[in-house]
Amino acid sequence: MTLSLRGRLLIGVISLVVIGLLVANVAMYLSLQSFLMGRVDDQLTNGVDEAANALGATGPFPQRTPYFPVGTVVELIAPDGSVADGKVVAPFGTEGPTARPIVPKTLPNHGADKPAPPYTVQGTEGVQFRMTDWPEGRFHGQFIVLAIPLTDVQSTLSQLLAQEAVISAGVIGGTLVLALLIVQLGLRPLRRMGAVAGEIAAGDYSRRVEPATPRTEIGRLGLALNAMLAQIEAAFAQRTASERRLRRFIADASHELRTPLTSIRGYSEMLRRGASESPSDAELARRRIEEESVRMSTLVDDMLLIARLDQGRPIDSRPVDLQVIARDAAADARAVAPQREITLDAPERVLVAGDDTRLRQVVGNLVRNALVHTPSTTPVEIEVTT
Template sequence: MSLRLRLVLILVPLFIAGLVAADFGTYLALRSSLLQQAQTQLLAAHVSLEDELFSNSADFGPPNGGSPSGPGPGGLYPGGTFVEVLGAGGTVVAGPEVFPRNEVSSTTHPALPSQLPPDKTFLTVGGSGSVQQYLVYVDNSDHMPGGTVIAAFPLDSVNSTLGSLLVFELAISGGIILIVIAATWLMVRRGLRPLERMGATARSIAATDLSKRVEPSSERTEVGRLGLALNAMFAQLESAFAERAESEQRLRHFVSDASHELRTPLTSMGGYAELLRRNPNASSEDVALALRRIEEESARMG
């Protein structure tokens, strides 16, 4: 696996992990905010819902002006809003009622647990009919001593908003990831290009010319400092090869000079020996002269 690919495989997953964490945090923050908003609205509306239940009004919502805890003048409850009142023994004494009347099926209601939580408690449960999920609030009844009022708002709008956010995050994050992968690949490729040039120059130096140098070579970057180190090494190699070539040249001159110096006495010695061989009857003076010359040339060689 190339260094370029390894760098991309290290950097891109780190970015993806950070992006996923940011998306997850955004999703949780929005969900918490929307649930908090729904809880605040339900807490403010549960008294007026109970009043509406006991008033048995045919109109939806509190009258204009509303109760102090209601949704406000002319305000409306979300479609599928549920309310009922339980007696001390857990039996239903009022309701259940689903608002708006005559617009939502009476089968639409939250899937309440068999054991209700303590008063003044919020819980999220599944729904039935046209509502998939409910936010439920349990509190003491103002109309029935010892009774419990159960008010619930549908969370379909909250879930729809969160679903839209999730789709948006997936689309945007997917596009960003593709852009980051391409940008990371290009940046890593550009960053490693000087190393590729260094490798090509090093191969050229090894094959032919020791006088070449790599680029960049500066102290400002890591690659530049590597170039400086390589150039210093190449300079030492060039100097070493130059010294070796000079030494070989001197050796050749020495051998040539030595050969020339040896050739003359050897020729002389060979000549005197040939003279003695061809003149076996030479006088003693000539023999002594030839031997003396041979000895002199031999001493000269020594």
């Protein structure tokens, strides 16, 4: 399934928030756990003497001592592992909690003369204890076990987890709502661009995207889209104008061709009916047929030129000798108008880079215009110089 851009952005934002909250919550949980366990370990380490004195004294373990919380257990372990004596910190007037640590049969501190590093053991009633043990000389080889229940630590950590869950849920929910609003506002220009593109596809090339600041990615996209739309509209307008000019030229050319064709047909009929009996009429007919033929040839050349320009045929650029083109143009002009004085002044080769076909068209049109639009007694000179 392909998600929308809005969906992908929301998923990305929520994923980052969830990962950030998870890392922060885990770090906070581990930090608090380390702090609480360190405080319990300090209580065990600093309460060794008080625990030993409590076993040697008569009466209950002092309630709520500065070192030990309620439920702290101090026991005297015989060499065979049995409990020789023990006391529990309890509120005044009560027997106190009944949970006891399950002392390992082999104590980690056997053979040492100082308290063992604190370690965690399981106790009765599902209560965990943080415990240390050490041999006490006045008890003749017996070991003292001091154990503090981790109930308060676990309760504090459980409360922290609950608070983190509630706060994280609120942060994720608020982030989702805020991200949805921000994404909606951020994607609004894209939706407008999509609507404008749909209107343009329907044929309205004048539509544009609303102006936007170029400092943002969407703003730069909108400006680029407007520039592209302006170029497309200009290209369509240019093509429409070209088509309009072409249609107008074809209509004018059709009208212009009708007149010389009619004249040629009429003079041809005159010659066929016997204009040869009258030399003046025959000369007039031949002259008019020739003039109208030249006129039609000019119109056809113009139509071919427009067709080539509209087709966009690329220029075939190569070295071209203008002397050869001028010589051919002079020869064509003498064939068309043998009575005209046509001179060619091209003493040496002149090479240029160009399209041979188009250069011949240009030179031919110039010579033909000189023949058509000047009196018959006017000499025509074709000169090629560097």
